[in-house]
Amino acid sequence: MTKAIRSPALVVRAFNVEISRIQDQTSDPQTAAFRLQFWQDILKKIFVKEQVFQNIPANPIAQELFKVSSAYSLSKRHLEKLITSRRDLLQTKLFRNLEDIEKYADDSVSSIYYLLLSVANIANVHADHAASHLGKAQGLANILRSVHVANHHKTVFLPMDILMKNKVSQEMVLRGVNTDDMKNVAFEVASRANSHLEKARNISVPKLANQIFLPAIAVDSYLKKLQKNDFNVFDKQLQQTNALLPFSLYFKRVLNKY
Known part of the structure; x- marks a missing residue:
């Protein structure tokens, strides 16, 4: 920044x-x-x-x-x-549905972006709109990233309605059982996250806001890696550090994009 x-x-x-x-x-x-x-x-x-x-x-x-x-x-x-x-x-x-997660993400993640925009003295409705979408995308991605530690917390934060629709029990998630149904759950959550990410990126924001929204690069990186691994949220490759992320952040910073 x-x-x-x-x-x-x-x-x-x-x-x-x-x-x-x-x-x-x-x-x-x-x-x-x-x-x-x-x-x-x-x-x-x-x-x-x-x-x-x-x-x-x-x-x-x-x-x-x-x-x-x-x-x-x-x-x-x-x-x-x-x-x-x-x-x-x-x-x-627990979260009953994706809308519950989006509300939580807007409060716990988007609020950070609103505060950072305030620090940068950016009072812009388009920047606020982008911050809302980016916060939701990041929050949804965080839910997927946290699945591999669900057993440690004995808590499953994936939306209950999607788990039930795909006949995936909380016990299966806690035990790290990867099935086609579990992949479908991950796909639905990831798709909503990607939709919010695309909406955020399609909004024209003030130049300085692009720096504030750089975490979008990490969200995009995780979602692409998840897709590459066939939406297996338990895959250990998803837990590995992305060595290229700092270079991606620097490159986007130079281009003033997120």
Whole structure:
């Protein structure tokens, strides 16, 4: 990213990482809820009018977020969505359909892009529209990428209606059973993700927004790799690092595309 927005963008993403990894740090829903509430309380303190730095808890992310929110007028609503979306998922522990995942992705992923657009001082309806589609594409891809660790969390986040339609049980997913029916499930989710990705890329956005939307390259790379592996989400090749991704990102950055 351009140096001017690199640091505040890092703070926004650091805050999101801190929130998103809470469910990985504890298996106790109540403990996770307490930690999410801790960050909810910090946001309230950050956005108190005429708040001073000394009143912010001695947490590096909280303190940096206070500085960035003051300097760039970050949206409290989008920051709160990063918390509430995770809290809601802890309570439901499943997605009924693709629309549920899209709603979750819009709150937990698109919100990050809205915040980064705000940091870059981009107030553009087309950029917001692209951010919404890209967030949904990334969120759906993340659901597919998380399947191989479902057994670790004892939780399946694939949409229940598609699993039922293809007669795939949660137990089969947890055991990593790859069948044609399981491939059909992955195909449906991946197709919706690819549709959102194409819609995002077809929207003309301000030049600086192209840098913010560069994660689209990683989403596209995963979806193509999944297709190449016949939609077998359990294939170990999908878990390997893409050594060419940094070069792809740099190339697209030079071309100012995503």
